[in-house]
Amino acid sequence: xxxxxxxxxxxxxxxxxxxxxxxxxxxxxxxxxxxxxxxxxxxxxxxxxxxxxxxxxxxxxxxxxxxxxxxxxxxxxxxxxxxxxxxxxxxxxxxxxxxxxxxxxxxxxxxxxxxxxxxxxxxxxxxxxxxxxxxxxxxxxxxxxxxxxxxxxxxxxxxxxxxxxxxxxxxxxxxxxxxxxxxxxxxxxxxxxxxxxxxxxxxxxxxxxxxxxxxxxxxxxxxxxxxxxxxxxxxxxxxxxxxxxxxxxxxxxxxxxxxxxxxxxxxxxxxxxxxxxxxxxxxxxxxxxxxxxxxxxxxxxxxxxxxxxxxxxxx
Amino acid sequence: xxxxxxxxxxxxxxxxxxxxxxxxxxxxxxxxxxxxxxxxxxxxxxxxxxxxxxxxxxxxxxxxxxxxxxxxxxxxxxxxxxxxxxxxxxxxxxxxxxxxxxxxxxxxxxxxxx
Numbered sequence: 001x002x003x004x005x006x007x008x009x010x011x012x013x014x015x016x017x018x019x020x021x022x023x024x025x026x027x028x029x030x031x032x033x034x035x036x037x038x039x040x041x042x043x044x045x046x047x048x049x050x051x052x053x054x055x056x057x058x059x060x061x062x063x064x065x066x067x068x069x070x071x072x073x074x075x076x077x078x079x080x081x082x083x084x085x086x087x088x089x090x091x092x093x094x095x096x097x098x099x100x101x102x103x104x105x106x107x108x109x110x111x112x113x114x115x116x117x118x119x120x121x122x123x124x125x126x127x128x129x130x131x132x133x134x135x136x137x138x139x140x141x142x143x144x145x146x147x148x149x150x151x152x153x154x155x156x157x158x159x160x161x162x163x164x165x166x167x168x169x170x171x172x173x174x175x176x177x178x179x180x181x182x183x184x185x186x187x188x189x190x191x192x193x194x195x196x197x198x199x200x201x202x203x204x205x206x207x208x209x210x211x212x213x214x215x216x217x218x219x220x221x222x223x224x225x226x227x228x229x230x231x232x233x234x235x236x237x238x239x240x241x242x243x244x245x246x247x248x249x250x251x252x253x254x255x256x257x258x259x260x261x262x263x264x265x266x267x268x269x270x271x272x273x274x275x276x277x278x279x280x281x282x283x284x285x286x287x288x289x290x291x292x293x294x295x296x297x298x299x300x301x302x303x304x305x306x307x308x309x310x311x312x313x314x315x
Numbered sequence: 316x317x318x319x320x321x322x323x324x325x326x327x328x329x330x331x332x333x334x335x336x337x338x339x340x341x342x343x344x345x346x347x348x349x350x351x352x353x354x355x356x357x358x359x360x361x362x363x364x365x366x367x368x369x370x371x372x373x374x375x376x377x378x379x380x381x382x383x384x385x386x387x388x389x390x391x392x393x394x395x396x397x398x399x400x401x402x403x404x405x406x407x408x409x410x411x412x413x414x415x416x417x418x419x420x421x422x423x424x425x426x427x428x429x
Contacts, residue, residue: 046362050375073347077402101334122377123376168402170406304392
């Protein structure tokens with residue numbers, strides 16, 4: 001047994017233990033903290049699987065933003081804990097659930113053990129055309145050149161989710177400001193961090209966005225870091241969310257997908273196919289799409305964490 | 316036994332864990348967490364398949380990797396929507412339950428809703 005395999009086995013055990021604890025622990029708040037830890041461990045697995053792009057996304061989204069979202073939810077729902085706990089299903093349901101889960105796991109495990117060999121791969125195809133896209137990171141090439149339709153639809157899904165969240169606002173707060181429920185001390189350590197960290201975080205976020213063309217990174221990871229910085233400043237009480245009725249906010253939110261669509265459909269004329277780029281212009285067009293998508297993603301991701309509007313802006 | 320296969324089996328177990336939690340845990344927020352554990356298991360399984368496709372100097376097949384990034388972002392968006400729905404349910408009645416019988420019967424029907 002090699003050392004690398006020993007590390008992998010240790011990591012897999014740790015992840016399974018963490019997932020088990022997250023599920024079994026009584027307190028929901030503790031479960032959320034367990035889930036964040038689990039997300040960070042999963043990031044290590046992505047590194048072990050040689051997928052730094054996915055690792056960055058998992059760390060930023062899976063652990064970070066999802067964690068912030070769930071912590072906010074758990075804090076607000078804390079009072080309902082005791083009442084819900086009495087609804088725990090009986091022995092029969094639990095046994096059936098365990099049998100069902102074990103069956104699913106066993107079926108998947110059999111599939112894993114019988115995966116085809118040699119494994120099918122599109123890596124040679126992706127590598128063959130990489131030069132024509134002008135980007136050096138094959139994952140970015142897939143996201144923005146080979147399968148850019150997926151990425152456009154993904155940006156639209158993020159926006160649709162945000163509209164869904166907004167539409168859950170009470171009628172009287174429609175067009176108002178979302179709010180993070182924090183009890184920040186303006187002289188406390190959080191406020192101190194919220195002043196010190198954002199300049200560093202913004203540089204890291206923009207760097208990860210920029211470097212994504214040729215190295216691991218990209219707009220989703222960069223946008224998540226920038227969104228986190230904005231949330232940090234707001235969470236510390238140093239700034240507030242804008243009212244969702246603001247025109248600039250709405251324009252920035254739709255600008256990214258709109259630019260993407262315009263460039264995509266312009267491909268019919270300039271390159272003969274939807275989402276095709278004219279030869280020699282791939283890199284500048286990809287860059288234009290990424291730059292337009294960036295504010296959309298930063299705003300949408302932060303506002304998704306913030307939730308529905310909860311107060312009207314002060315007149 | 317190698318690294319990717321080990322994590323593939325780990326993913327299969329995580330999907331089982333998540334499914335059990337989704338069914339058994341009565342608290343809706345815990346169901347959302349369980350659903351996310353299923354999701355991460357599916358991602359990890361897909362990642363295992365991507366890793367097995369390593370070729371021409373790439374650590375893994377880039378196409379599933381890009382889909383994984385897309386999937387993680389979409390999972391986050393769906394989670395945000397689910398949490399918002401839950402918080403709105405809490406705002407309405409002060410209780411959070413998916414149990415039909417325990418739900419308050421005097422639901423405040425707003426005539427303007429129709």
